[in-house]
Amino acid sequence: MNLDWSNMLDNVITVGWKVAFIVIVYMIVSPLGKKIIQSIIGKAGKKQKLSEGRTKTLERLMMNIYAYVLGFVLIATLFGLLDIEIAPLIAGAGIVGLAIGFGAQGLVSDVVTGFFILLEKQVEVDEYVTAGGMNGIVEEVGLRTTKIRGLDGTLNFVPNRYITTISNHSRGNMRALVDIGISYDENIDEAIKVLQQVCEEFAQNDERIKEGPDVIGVNSLGSSDVVIRVLAQTENMEQWGVERDIRKRLKEALDEAGIEIPYPHQVNITKHVNHQ
């Protein structure tokens, strides 16, 4: 019987050595990994000029994930040393796990997308964006959901995974575009001259305008009018105001110059019916 005991002792010693080895590896890897993560996030944050608050958020997220994964690995490895068969257990959990995996992938997908939206600074709070089919001012960018306040006052909760392409309308100058139709009977060159004069007034007097406005030419020959297009570059979020002001002035200038903005036209042919 003493051979047995010695054998068990051997086993215990072997297991002990392994446990020691694993724990040492864990104790080396754990802080090392944290350091690496910290420095990577730190560098990325500096490179992307993230605010310190945002850097901390990202760092804490990464730290948590890292700690959970490493802890799970440690426990499972120690379990394995005690010859407790945990494989079948885990495999069995796989049935439940599969369902959960499919069900929860949305959550993971939200967080991954959210992480990059934050890191790449695709949106900031108070910017005007279109994301996930919603249009409005960003109220909050979270890891799971982004809150967008619609222009009509609605608060939209958009899970990040439904944000495919983000259109950010608050990054740089915007275009103001006005189309105006004149009669087929008017002289186009004369009309353009009148319109160009209005444009020059705006270019000199309106501080919201960064470039233009300019008459760029005959954009289309409509069924009843010749459509002329005017383009400008304005300060961000001022494009609608500028468009409204230019539109009003162009209309008034054409009226003053006696150039017709035509209503829809129709040629009527009167026919006397024979077969009745």
Next chain:
Amino acid sequence: MNLDWSNMLDNVITVGWKVAFIVIVYMIVSPLGKKIIQSIIGKAGKKQKLSEGRTKTLERLMMNIYAYVLGFVLIATLFGLLDIEIAPLIAGAGIVGLAIGFGAQGLVSDVVTGFFILLEKQVEVDEYVTAGGMNGIVEEVGLRTTKIRGLDGTLNFVPNRYITTISNHSRGNMRALVDIGISYDENIDEAIKVLQQVCEEFAQNDERIKEGPDVIGVNSLGSSDVVIRVLAQTENMEQWGVERDIRKRLKEALDEAGIEIPYPHQVNITKHVNHQ
């Protein structure tokens, strides 16, 4: 033969130790986990200012899931100790499990989404929302389905997984927007003055209005009219009433000032047919 018995005894003892170890681990982990869950949910609840009832609901859900998973792990581990091969069994169940997993993922997806709708307070009962293509007043927010009472009286049962983006129309002031068209022959400045007067009346007398209303300018040059836009911010759910009242007054004010709201126009050209 007695060697055998001693061997069996050994095995029994070994197994006994392992069982003891596992049970002890279980007895430590089980209440510890419960405490952790309780405190996490509790903190999250306080941070999100959830009502106590809602916090309890979430806590109970998490407790149940935790207890089931841990119980499953305990039983499977004990089974494994008795050298009863359960891996193939579970693997075999995998065929059935795969079908169930795919089939039931919807259920899990419902619960995960529902959990976050509750936790993040995206909707409350009696709020007016758009979710999963349905538009109406929330009657109940469940873990699996959300009940939305449509404006026409229909009761909609929306499984949470079909709720992608929630548009909550009951969080803050709403916009009232009225577009009104005047004739091309009228003086725009004069019309705006008349409309602005109406706006100021409303701004002073109507308590439902929080901001504005204001005439913001010429919104478009229509085929027969010059469209002017009026905007206001109103109390929540009062936007339609305010819009209706402003619309009525603007129309009456233009009538009083003799400014035409034009019908569709058409220019008719009479032509005599030659080729007949």
Next chain:
Amino acid sequence: MNLDWSNMLDNVITVGWKVAFIVIVYMIVSPLGKKIIQSIIGKAGKKQKLSEGRTKTLERLMMNIYAYVLGFVLIATLFGLLDIEIAPLIAGAGIVGLAIGFGAQGLVSDVVTGFFILLEKQVEVDEYVTAGGMNGIVEEVGLRTTKIRGLDGTLNFVPNRYITTISNHSRGNMRALVDIGISYDENIDEAIKVLQQVCEEFAQNDERIKEGPDVIGVNSLGSSDVVIRVLAQTENMEQWGVERDIRKRLKEALDEAGIEIPYPHQVNITKHVNHQ
């Protein structure tokens, strides 16, 4: 050679013990589980006030699933004891199983969805619902398919998995909504007075109406008419009849009061062509 026999005997005894253990576990778990299922379904049924028939249906479904799964587990475990390698067999079956799993998931999905439709009483037979793109009266709610009789007499078989959101039109009062347009030349206040009078008649005399009807104001300024909206709450399924009756009376009342319901208007401008 007799050592062998004793060894075999040992094995037989060991196996015997294990078989005994498993069978005992099975004999305890099996009725226990049934009891638990019965009591859960029973409680859920009472809480949801399900009819006894429906409770029995759900209980029988759960019992069957439970019995099949437990039976499968028992057989596979016993097989495993006899050292018959069944893992590869099952794994091999996995190829076929994968195809079946994907193919049959629809079936599982049907049953899971059907189970919740029954349990949550989302629809009852003879209710008017919209589900899976089909509109009509429910004829039967099954675990796999729901039969909906369309309003035109068609019988629709909707597999439950295609029922995403259920809109139940038979739960509570419904809205009756009538829009009526008056001429731009009429006095809006006068017209509203006439319409409101009709509403009050209905409110007093029509038992189908639960709330209103009321004139809620100018809903829009159309191209040729000022649209006024009337709203009421009616008994379920009476909304169409009420709408038809209100519509008829409103039209007659406006006729009596000499208020014009306008045809589409157009302003014609005659122009003599110069360039021909």
Next chain:
Amino acid sequence: MNLDWSNMLDNVITVGWKVAFIVIVYMIVSPLGKKIIQSIIGKAGKKQKLSEGRTKTLERLMMNIYAYVLGFVLIATLFGLLDIEIAPLIAGAGIVGLAIGFGAQGLVSDVVTGFFILLEKQVEVDEYVTAGGMNGIVEEVGLRTTKIRGLDGTLNFVPNRYITTISNHSRGNMRALVDIGISYDENIDEAIKVLQQVCEEFAQNDERIKEGPDVIGVNSLGSSDVVIRVLAQTENMEQWGVERDIRKRLKEALDEAGIEIPYPHQVNITKHVNHQ
């Protein structure tokens, strides 16, 4: 060396016992299962009142599947006994199998759906149905494809998996619906009286009509006409004929009574242009 032989003999005997055990299990399970399948299909068939031919088809399908699966299990199990490692082989086949599994799932899905279409008698040959986007008379219901003869003569082959919801237009009475517009200048009550008279003629003389027809009231106020709706229940497939006949008679009755069915109306306002 003779110990070896005895060992081998032992092995052979052990294997022999196992083979015997498996074969006996197989010989018990095989006919038992067949009996069970037969009786289940038989009962289901009687309950659903399936024709004997259809019952046989379903039974043969189930028998085949059962036999193939059991045969596969038997062979794989015997292989396993001979210590021939088949796991890796099967695993390796998994790469091919995955591709096949995904590719062939459509086939399985077809058969599963087809099985339930047959069992639940959702369609019969010669019925008029809408399934999988195709509209027509059913020519054949197979396990894999359903053949639908379109009304224009086209033969459509619809794989069963693309049949989501089946709309069966041949199960019960159908609705005939005729909308007819009268002038805004006519008396609505008078018009309804005339139309109701026609309805009563039909109700008494037309054997195809099961219920109604009835004038149910003013369905809408169109831009130029007051639309009145007439509803009836007819024998299956007679709805179009009845609708055509009612439509013709209603038109003639209104003509006889001198009630106008109006053309589109427009109010023309002539305006003299000043700015030209």
Next chain:
Amino acid sequence: MNLDWSNMLDNVITVGWKVAFIVIVYMIVSPLGKKIIQSIIGKAGKKQKLSEGRTKTLERLMMNIYAYVLGFVLIATLFGLLDIEIAPLIAGAGIVGLAIGFGAQGLVSDVVTGFFILLEKQVEVDEYVTAGGMNGIVEEVGLRTTKIRGLDGTLNFVPNRYITTISNHSRGNMRALVDIGISYDENIDEAIKVLQQVCEEFAQNDERIKEGPDVIGVNSLGSSDVVIRVLAQTENMEQWGVERDIRKRLKEALDEAGIEIPYPHQVNITKHVNHQ
């Protein structure tokens, strides 16, 4: 050391026996399976009345698949006997395999669908079909792609997996349908008599027509005309020609009988504007 050699010899012998057993099984199974496949395809071919060429194509496809699978099984099994661990290798290949599996499933799906299109004779070369969104004459039906020549001359390559429902327009008589509108002022009975006369001429003289044509009644009351429908059954592919001929004759017959085919009508009301 000689014990070792004997042991090795033993092993070699054991392996030898196993190899022999496997090879014998292979030699029995291989031709047997081929026979079975041949006879199944042969029978199916006769039952479906497939041409001999098509039967050969299907047989060769099945033979190839069968041979590859069996060969793979043989080699992997023999490998296993030599104690060369191939499982990890295969598992490792699984990473690549997964990608390939997903990528190549389209190919398998093509072949499976193609197989059934051929076997069930859903289309033949030179038939006019609609499949996978393409409309035209079939030029070739392959296992992977079907070539359809569009009516405008385009050659479409449709991978079989994109062929969901096949609409075959070349299997049986087709419907010719002509709608013709008469004035609201005409007598409907008279018009139907005239149209029916034309129909009878066609029924007697036109060999392309199999059934009808018949005037089936008033199909709708349009905004300006009473629409009457004429239906016929024609030989396949002759429906357009017949429709064109009937259409021409009906128009001429109505002209001869002095029955008006009306242009769009509008009632004009002239109004003098007061508010200007």
Next chain:
Amino acid sequence: MNLDWSNMLDNVITVGWKVAFIVIVYMIVSPLGKKIIQSIIGKAGKKQKLSEGRTKTLERLMMNIYAYVLGFVLIATLFGLLDIEIAPLIAGAGIVGLAIGFGAQGLVSDVVTGFFILLEKQVEVDEYVTAGGMNGIVEEVGLRTTKIRGLDGTLNFVPNRYITTISNHSRGNMRALVDIGISYDENIDEAIKVLQQVCEEFAQNDERIKEGPDVIGVNSLGSSDVVIRVLAQTENMEQWGVERDIRKRLKEALDEAGIEIPYPHQVNITKHVNHQ
């Protein structure tokens, strides 16, 4: 201790034999497989009449895949012989692998589709095709992407997996189709005679036309005109030019013959308003 050494020697020898066996198998299989691939591609190339360059491309692709797979198999097998457990490693890599597998499947799918587009010669450079929603001239057919130059000059990069159905407009004669409307008052037979004369001129004089043109009859009865259709078969890519030329001549011929091509017609009924 010397027993150990001998044991190790034994192991080394055993391993040696296995290595030798595997290497020999490899050395036989490797060139054999290459030969087989070469001959298969060669034959397929001849059968499909592929250019030698294209055959080489396909052969090189197949060779590369074959070499990589075989090399991977060899290394993994040798690793396995050294008793280095690589299974867990690979399994672990599976987590990463799954993500990569899903992510990279698009790439594999591109190559598989591209392979068949090349092999089956579905498109050639300079052909006019519609593929993946893009319309234009093919500039390059690659294994991963196909470059299509749009008619407006845009260069489209279409990954092959997005090419579902290819419509090749450069394989054979194309159809020219001209619809022309004549007045309801004209004699149809006379008009057809005039149009047919123009067709005959084209048939004799225009070399681009391969068949027709022919007047095929009255295609529809429009609201204001009788539409007559003319069809022809032209040389590839000449269809638009031919259509333009025929259209011009038909218009001129009708003018010469005094047959009216009508403008939209409307019947105006003047009504005096009573209720105003």
Next chain:
Amino acid sequence: MNLDWSNMLDNVITVGWKVAFIVIVYMIVSPLGKKIIQSIIGKAGKKQKLSEGRTKTLERLMMNIYAYVLGFVLIATLFGLLDIEIAPLIAGAGIVGLAIGFGAQGLVSDVVTGFFILLEKQVEVDEYVTAGGMNGIVEEVGLRTTKIRGLDGTLNFVPNRYITTISNHSRGNMRALVDIGISYDENIDEAIKVLQQVCEEFAQNDERIKEGPDVIGVNSLGSSDVVIRVLAQTENMEQWGVERDIRKRLKEALDEAGIEIPYPHQVNITKHVNHQ
């Protein structure tokens, strides 16, 4: 007990040998692989004429992936040697892994797509493209997202996986296309002569035009006009300007030549109502 120690020593030695072997393999494979990657990327870069910066980016990406994978392999293999069962651990991680795998596949998919967009130079910064439903000037092409500046000033972040087909509008000459309608009463040949004259002016004087412009003929017979099409090839990005200039000149030339550009026509038939 010393036998044990010797055994342990043996094990240690064996393990030592294996470690040595693995490390040597690693030390050979690691730099070798780097060399191979470097040379492949280098060659590909030269072949595709990539800028050195871009080549470096791709090389660094490939190096990183290679290093991470190899490092992971090394550690896992060493772990395996110490008899520490890591398989279950990894398998267990599979549940989490599955969720992550599904969730993160988007990320991998982004990088794979981005890699090929860079390698194949499908877009360059400052080019005008349509990708992922967004239209604009490329600001940055990253491995994960591509930034496209919309024409209205919006900055769009498009994850590369949503870029299916890229339409690059900055690769070569673009088409300018002008459609102009003349009256049905005008002589087509004369009109074409006038238009062709304008085209020739442009061909001689406008440097932006590379080919044409040419009058290509009668593109369609509209309801009121004969539409003639003019086509040209212009320098990239100049197409809109050229179209605007040609459009203006064509209109003026037709005016000068007295050729009418018609308004919509309508034939009015006055009818006296009998049935009123």
